[in-house]
Amino acid sequence: xxxxxxxxxxxxxxxxxxxxxxxxxxxxxxxxxxxxxxxxxxxxxxxxxxxxxxxxxxxxxxxxxxxxxxxxxxxxxxxxxxxxxxxxxxxxxxxxxxxxxxxxxx
Amino acid sequence: xxxxxxxxxxxxxxxxxxxxxxxxxxxxxxxxxxxxxxxxxxxxxxxxxxxxxxxxxxxxxxxxxxxxxxxxxxxxxxxxxxxxxxxxxxxxxxxxxxxxxxxxxxxxxxxxxxxxxxxx
Numbered sequence: 001x002x003x004x005x006x007x008x009x010x011x012x013x014x015x016x017x018x019x020x021x022x023x024x025x026x027x028x029x030x031x032x033x034x035x036x037x038x039x040x041x042x043x044x045x046x047x048x049x050x051x052x053x054x055x056x057x058x059x060x061x062x063x064x065x066x067x068x069x070x071x072x073x074x075x076x077x078x079x080x081x082x083x084x085x086x087x088x089x090x091x092x093x094x095x096x097x098x099x100x101x102x103x104x105x106x
Numbered sequence: 107x108x109x110x111x112x113x114x115x116x117x118x119x120x121x122x123x124x125x126x127x128x129x130x131x132x133x134x135x136x137x138x139x140x141x142x143x144x145x146x147x148x149x150x151x152x153x154x155x156x157x158x159x160x161x162x163x164x165x166x167x168x169x170x171x172x173x174x175x176x177x178x179x180x181x182x183x184x185x186x187x188x189x190x191x192x193x194x195x196x197x198x199x200x201x202x203x204x205x206x207x208x209x210x211x212x213x214x215x216x217x218x219x220x221x222x223x224x225x226x
Contacts, residue, residue: 034212036151043201043216044143044151055214087151091212094165095141095153 115220128202
């Protein structure tokens with residue numbers, strides 16, 4: 001089974017900050033990685049697929065990069081609406097989520 | 107627009123059964139694989155099961171194999187999850203989600219979730 005590990009688990013940041021979240025796979029998943037945003041009491045929302053493709057309607061301040069086993073999600077300038085929990089998910093072999101990264105207000 | 111609406115959640119005793127449903131609209135249901143994903147209270151997301159676009163392939167996370175069954179009725183635009191021998195650790199919000207492909211893609215649309223509580 002492929003394990004996904006995100007870091008950090010919690011991140012404190014201010015509006016306007018550049019934020020980077022890392023996701024590591026236990027084996028190569030090529031570029032078969034998605035990123036989701038989830039707010040309390042809501043369903044996850046797809047942000048990025050195939051490691052770096054921006055889902056339609058998602059602001060361009062979100063970007064993804066990486067391949068193989070190491071991936072990053074970057075928010076170029078954090079906005080008030082971006083405080084949430086973020087999950088990576090591999091879909092190379094079945095489907096596995098990372099444990100999540102909570103982005104908090106500093 | 108694409109909509110997925112889950113139902114069937116509730117409180118059930120350990121060892122009992124429950125069937126969840128997910129009715130979809132806004133896309134051709136029979137062209138896409140469908141998933142169930144769960145989230146225990148205060149915890150992260152866990153993929154549970156997937157069914158291919160035509161129902162011919164089904165896969166499960168190890169913790170539910172032999173207890174849960176995923177199925178679909180393409181004539182009714184409905185996805186199901188039959189849950190038997192429920193345990194306390196199955197307590198979670200259960201989401202249905204659409205696969206971007208007939209099978210093997212990313213999850214692009216999600217329902218709002220239905221809460222299952224397993225408690226005596």
